[in-house]
Amino acid sequence: MKGAGVLLGIVVVVAGTLAVPVAWVQGGPFPDLAVLAVVYAACSGTPERATAFGIAIGFALCPFGPEPLGQQALLLGGLGWLVARLNRNLYRERIGTQMAVAFLAVMVLRLASAGMAETSLAREAALAARSGGIAWASERGATASPGSLHGYRLGSLFSGTLAGALGTAAAVLPVFAILDRTGLLGALESRAWRRARSAGV
Amino acid sequence: MRSRRIPRAPAALLACLAVALLFPHALGGARTTLAGRLVPVAEASTAADEAAQWREAYARRTYEVIRLRQERDAVQERAAVPADLEGLRQVEVVPSAAAATGAVVLARVLDRGSGSAVRRTFLVDAGRSSGVVPGLPVLQGNSLVGIVGTVSDGYARVLRVDDISPSCRFPALILPGGREEDAAGRDDGLCQGTADGRLLVSFLAKGQAAAGDLVVTGPGRHPVPEGLVLGVVERFGDDDRDGEWQAVVRPLRDLDRLSSVCVLLTPAVDPEVRAK
Numbered sequence: 001m002k003g004a005g006v007l008l009g010i011v012v013v014v015a016g017t018l019a020v021p022v023a024w025v026q027g028g029p030f031p032d033l034a035v036l037a038v039v040y041a042a043c044s045g046t047p048e049r050a051t052a053f054g055i056a057i058g059f060a061l062c063p064f065g066p067e068p069l070g071q072q073a074l075l076l077g078g079l080g081w082l083v084a085r086l087n088r089n090l091y092r093e094r095i096g097t098q099m100a101v102a103f104l105a106v107m108v109l110r111l112a113s114a115g116m117a118e119t120s121l122a123r124e125a126a127l128a129a130r131s132g133g134i135a136w137a138s139e140r141g142a143t144a145s146p147g148s149l150h151g152y153r154l155g156s157l158f159s160g161t162l163a164g165a166l167g168t169a170a171a172v173l174p175v176f177a178i179l180d181r182t183g184l185l186g187a188l189e190s191r192a193w194r195r196a197r198s199a200g201v
Numbered sequence: 202m203r204s205r206r207i208p209r210a211p212a213a214l215l216a217c218l219a220v221a222l223l224f225p226h227a228l229g230g231a232r233t234t235l236a237g238r239l240v241p242v243a244e245a246s247t248a249a250d251e252a253a254q255w256r257e258a259y260a261r262r263t264y265e266v267i268r269l270r271q272e273r274d275a276v277q278e279r280a281a282v283p284a285d286l287e288g289l290r291q292v293e294v295v296p297s298a299a300a301a302t303g304a305v306v307l308a309r310v311l312d313r314g315s316g317s318a319v320r321r322t323f324l325v326d327a328g329r330s331s332g333v334v335p336g337l338p339v340l341q342g343n344s345l346v347g348i349v350g351t352v353s354d355g356y357a358r359v360l361r362v363d364d365i366s367p368s369c370r371f372p373a374l375i376l377p378g379g380r381e382e383d384a385a386g387r388d389d390g391l392c393q394g395t396a397d398g399r400l401l402v403s404f405l406a407k408g409q410a411a412a413g414d415l416v417v418t419g420p421g422r423h424p425v426p427e428g429l430v431l432g433v434v435e436r437f438g439d440d441d442r443d444g445e446w447q448a449v450v451r452p453l454r455d456l457d458r459l460s461s462v463c464v465l466l467t468p469a470v471d472p473e474v475r476a477k
Contacts, residue, residue, distance in 0.1 A: 014316070021457045022313050022321060027397055051210035055217060063236035064316030064324075066350055066358060066366075069228055070220035072316075077217060081210045113318035116221075117365065156397035157319070 005184045006053065012184075013037050014060045027160035029167030034061065035105050036168060036175050037185070038076050042083035043098060045188040050080030053188055071116055075109050093196055098176060099169040106165035114157055230353035236324050237311055237356030262307050262461055265342050269305065269463070272343060276428065304466035306331045308339075310459045311356070321361040321396055323347070325462060328355045332466050336368070338425045340463045344454045345371070345418060345429040349464065357464070361456050362431065363394040372419030373402045373431055375410040375448065389419040392431055392450070398457070400432055400450040410437045410448045424467040 016033045017025065024030040034057050042050035058073030065072070083101055090097050179185055308327035327333050329352050339347040339359050347359040348368050360366045373392035390402040390409075402416060410416075414434040420427045432450040439446045 017316055018312055022317075023398055023457050026317075026319065026321075048210050051213060055213055058217070061316040063232040063239070064312055066320050066322050066360065067317060068221040069224060069232070070217040072318075074214055074217035074221055077210075077214050081214065110318050117319050156395060156399075160397065 003187055006187050009037060009184045010053075010057055010060050013057055014064075017061065018064060025164070027156070027163065029163040029170075031168045031171035031175070032106050032109075032164055033175075034058075034076060035079065035102060035109060036171060037179075038080045039083055039098065039102050039105055039172075040176055040179050041185055041188045042080045043087065043101070044185070044193040045084065045190050047081050047084035049188045049190075050084040051077045052080075053185075054078070054080035067113075067117070071113075075112055075116075079105055079109060095173060095176075099172045102172050103165045103169040106168045107161055110157075110161040110164065229351040233324065233328075233351045233356045233358050234353040236358075237326060237353070262463065265463065266305055266307075268343065269340075272428075276426070304332070306333060306464040306466060307461065308333075308357075308464055309461050313457060313459075319365070319396055321364040321394065321398075321456070322350065322358050323361065323459060325357050325359055325464070326355065327464055328353050328357050330354050331464075333357050333464050336424065337467060338429070338465045340429065340465055341454050341459060341461075343430050344452065345425065345431055346452070346454055346456060346459060346462060348425075359462070361394065362392075362452060363396060363398055363400055363456060365394050365396045369394045371425060371431065372421050373416050373450075374419045375402070375405070375434065376415040376417060377411070390448070392416065392418075398452075399435070400452065402434075402448040402450055403445060405437075405446040405448060407439070407446055409446065410434050412437060414448075416448070416450050424465075426465070 013033045020030055025032075037057060038050065038054045041053045045053075054076035055073045058070075058076040061072050062069060083105070090101070306327045308325035308331075311324040311326055313323045325339070333349055333352055335349050335352055337349045338345055339349060345362055347361045347364075348366075349357050350360040350366070350368065351358040360369050362369055362371075371392045372389045374389050390404045392400050392402045395401050400416075402410075412434055416431045416434060418425055418427055418429045418431060430453055432452040434448045435451045436449040437446060
């Protein structure tokens with residue numbers, strides 16, 4: 001029965017992510033629901049459960065983007081594993097810690113996504129060049145000074161990522177409260193977390 | 202001898218990394234189909250509104266197809282060349298020929314790619330069964346809004362013009378004040394997406410553009426026809442002072458709110474004719 005709650009949680013995260021315009025998700029202060037769910041699972045559960053949950057959300061989001069199969073699963077699973085492993089060094093019950101973790105998680109995840117996208121783009125460029133479609137653009141791009149384009153793109157990437165990270169950190173309090181009250185991800189919680197919660201920490 | 206237990210979480214992450222690196226395009230068609238089938242379910246509650254919007258959009262598209270054909274006629278008139286170059290002309294007007302045969306597929310936009318952290322794409326309900334293949338241009342009205350990326354039988358994922366993909370690089374012409382006749386003799390620039398809803402046209406010289414100028418696709422990017430609108434110049438400058446000026450371009454269409462688009466099909470051209 002608790003497994004159904006986790007499944008429902010994944011569906012809610014995917015539907016919530018897809019329901020908003022892409023400009024809000026990538027450039028606005030809209031909270032990253034996937035990161036919030038994985039950080040909650042990592043703060044309240046074990047590394048194995050948090051990793052599995054992150055991988056599951058990553059694969060669920062996979063059909064709705066052009067990224068390589070498994071990339072989002074890797075990033076979200078890695079986030080869950082890392083945060084859960086660091087739990088013993090964090091005051092994870094404190095809301096400030098949770099907000100800081102969510103903020104850093106969005107920053108690292110989006111920048112890693114951008115870095116991995118650049119890697120996969122090189123392969124896309126090779127495929128497109130093979131079809132002959134962008135031979136002109138490739139030839140032109142090879143002689144370009146990349147500073148201006150990269151500078152512009154990095155600027156917009158940082159501002160969008162910062163806005164998203166702030167939005168996600170601000171959403172920690174209400175979202176974690178809802179998850180605590182409803183017990184939606186109860187199947188992922190560890191005994192230590194339950195004890196701490198019942199003790200009112 | 203004590204057996205050593207393999208940690209499951211890092212092993213699962215390594216498996217994901219291996220899949221992402223070794224098979225980046227694995228199950229591309231299957232993923233597109235899955236997304237296409239899931240999204241209408243998610244949007245079932247607004248089916249009535251969607252149907253009304255779709256009827257309205259269909260009517261609008263009909264007018265757009267008529268306008269496209271008028272534009273095709275105009276391009277064909279301009280493309281008139283001496284008879285001895287007739288074979289060459291056939292190659293150069295391939296996109297217009299596609300429009301001439303009515304090879305335009307109307308498609309509904311299903312999802313707008315919010316599942317991605319950095320890429321800009323959308324899903325349409327036209328696929329291989331309608332003749333859609335990767336690389337084809339996707340239009341709304343006279344604006345280029347994307348390039349077909351992944352295709353399955355009934356669905357296609359379109360890379361938006363503001364995506365950072367190399368497939369979304371186009372030769373671009375600046376039309377001062379939006380008058381096409383002023384473009385004669387002008388050098389072209391390279392238009393690329395910036396993943397923030399804007400396009401960046403580079404390789405321009407000082408004074409070659411100004412805010413408000415229209416930007417259209419240039420020649421040399423098969424199968425994207427020349428003259429499709431990319432957007433309007435929002436800002437023009439040389440921020441890094443290297444002598445190469447760039448124009449930040451805002452697409453005319455709101456790419457976040459597209460509801461239906463046209464995919465411009467390209468008829469198969471005899472390889473011998475293309476080689477000429």
